[in-house]
Amino acid sequence: MMSVRVVLVEPRYEGNVGAVCRVMKNFGFSELFLVKPCGLGDFAKAMSMHARDVLESARIVDTFEEALEGVDIAIATTGKPGARLAGHVRHPYFNPKELREMLEDKAGTAALVFGREDRGLTNDTLERCDIVAYIPTSKEYPIMNLSQAVAIFMYELSGFKGGRVALASRELMDVFYSHYEGLLDDIGYPEHKKGRTMTMLRRIYGRAMLNEREYYTMMGVLHEIELALERARKHG
Amino acid sequence: MMSVRVVLVEPRYEGNVGAVCRVMKNFGFSELFLVKPCGLGDFAKAMSMHARDVLESARIVDTFEEALEGVDIAIATTGKPGARLAGHVRHPYFNPKELREMLEDKAGTAALVFGREDRGLTNDTLERCDIVAYIPTSKEYPIMNLSQAVAIFMYELSGFKGGRVALASRELMDVFYSHYEGLLDDIGYPEHKKGRTMTMLRRIYGRAMLNEREYYTMMGVLHEIELALERARKHG
Numbered sequence: 001m002m003s004v005r006v007v008l009v010e011p012r013y014e015g016n017v018g019a020v021c022r023v024m025k026n027f028g029f030s031e032l033f034l035v036k037p038c039g040l041g042d043f044a045k046a047m048s049m050h051a052r053d054v055l056e057s058a059r060i061v062d063t064f065e066e067a068l069e070g071v072d073i074a075i076a077t078t079g080k081p082g083a084r085l086a087g088h089v090r091h092p093y094f095n096p097k098e099l100r101e102m103l104e105d106k107a108g109t110a111a112l113v114f115g116r117e118d119r120g121l122t123n124d125t126l127e128r129c130d131i132v133a134y135i136p137t138s139k140e141y142p143i144m145n146l147s148q149a150v151a152i153f154m155y156e157l158s159g160f161k162g163g164r165v166a167l168a169s170r171e172l173m174d175v176f177y178s179h180y181e182g183l184l185d186d187i188g189y190p191e192h193k194k195g196r197t198m199t200m201l202r203r204i205y206g207r208a209m210l211n212e213r214e215y216y217t218m219m220g221v222l223h224e225i226e227l228a229l230e231r232a233r234k235h236g
Numbered sequence: 237m238m239s240v241r242v243v244l245v246e247p248r249y250e251g252n253v254g255a256v257c258r259v260m261k262n263f264g265f266s267e268l269f270l271v272k273p274c275g276l277g278d279f280a281k282a283m284s285m286h287a288r289d290v291l292e293s294a295r296i297v298d299t300f301e302e303a304l305e306g307v308d309i310a311i312a313t314t315g316k317p318g319a320r321l322a323g324h325v326r327h328p329y330f331n332p333k334e335l336r337e338m339l340e341d342k343a344g345t346a347a348l349v350f351g352r353e354d355r356g357l358t359n360d361t362l363e364r365c366d367i368v369a370y371i372p373t374s375k376e377y378p379i380m381n382l383s384q385a386v387a388i389f390m391y392e393l394s395g396f397k398g399g400r401v402a403l404a405s406r407e408l409m410d411v412f413y414s415h416y417e418g419l420l421d422d423i424g425y426p427e428h429k430k431g432r433t434m435t436m437l438r439r440i441y442g443r444a445m446l447n448e449r450e451y452y453t454m455m456g457v458l459h460e461i462e463l464a465l466e467r468a469r470k471h472g
């Protein structure tokens with residue numbers, strides 16, 4: 001079954017953090033990671049209401065990578081989805097309902113990542129996530145309050161029945177991506193295209209959500225390509 | 237097409253009212269009625285962010301009935317749905333997805349009614365609504381923050397494509413209910429059962445969402461029953 005971790009990156013208002021704790025507990029979630037949060041005092045406690053336990057057991061970490069330890073798939077949320085197909089950092093994106101359908105039959109740990117109230121997630125953080133999610137809002141005023149956005153995701157992602165398809169871990173997938181990047185270097189892929197192509201690869205494999213068997217097969221394919229290149233280079 | 241009005245009954249925290257305005261605008265809604273609200277000052281404005289216009293155009297009224305003027309169907313929200321079939325005040329209840337499906341092909345004005353933060357809607361107010369809605373939450377901690385609950389309904393009810401089935405107005409339906417109650421009196425229906433039966437009738441016709449043609453037919457049926465009773469009494 002999918003377990004869901006909420007990651008808040010640099011939240012600035014303790015009231016929001018408390019309100020996030022409350023709505024997590026409302027929907028049966030409890031795993032919260034805070035990356036370099038604001039101070040958490042009485043107002044955070046007050047807003048968490050009867051979810052003080054979620055607030056008190058939140059893990060406070062210094063880096064985004066620490067917040068992804070043990071995570072199989074990292075889902076970035078954004079209030080500004082990509083408008084152009086060319087912008088792979090924020091494209092393609094999925095709405096909360098689609099996300100639920102994608103995760104329903106899976107097993108593993110998903111991190112749902114939310115950025116700072118005033119500027120959202122940086123491109124750098126977005127690039128390190130596997131999937132982009134977006135709540136369809138009015139064009140006139142798309143930017144939501146952090147705790148209300150979390151509420152909508154908690155509502156959509158609660159009550160998973162339990163899937164059987166175990167996801168390849170994010171650690172494994174990172175090995176895959178780094179091999180792939182090595183292959184791009186090896187074949188002399190244009191340096192200026194490489195970054196965007198790697199982000200696109202992450203978007204493609206991110207939404208495909210590989211299981212372990214698929215991961216090993218794809219690693220095998222990469223390995224075979226490398227061997228073929230070697231042979232070709234030796235024997236012309 | 238369905239238009240949706242948000243009604244907050246006696247909200248106690250201005251921050252919540254501001255956050256409700258913001259999320260309404262996020263999803264393209266603007267019609268807000270406040271029944272005997274708390275004072276609305278700077279914090280409400282701050283929390284409304286770029287939805288100050290929604291806050292400033294909110295209609296402040298003294299009674300629940302005023303907030304339902306022009307409404308065709310009133311939807312009560314509750315964090316404590318009815319557990320027993322016998323409790324018609326809070327039963328049956330529908331989740332936000334079901335509510336959306338019920339409203340999708342209709343045309344008219346729906347009021348989505350939220351109660352006070354600390355105690356929700358009173359039974360008296362619930363009885364005057366046509367439908368009960370409930371967000372499925374964890375049994376361990378079911379009571380949500382007001383503005384987060386509004387967020388989830390706004391999210392589910394946004395973007396109606398436009399329905400064609402015009403609802404019979406709430407004014408017409410009230411005439412129907414009062415005729416029905418008159419009929420119950422006329423047939424000597426037990427007084428101690430009457431209140432609950434009337435609430436049950438409102439739940440049944442509320443979720444059935446009658447159009448005008450159906451309304452006139454049902455009124456005709458009531459009238460025919462009354463005439464038949466008269467004839468029977470005259471001629472034995």
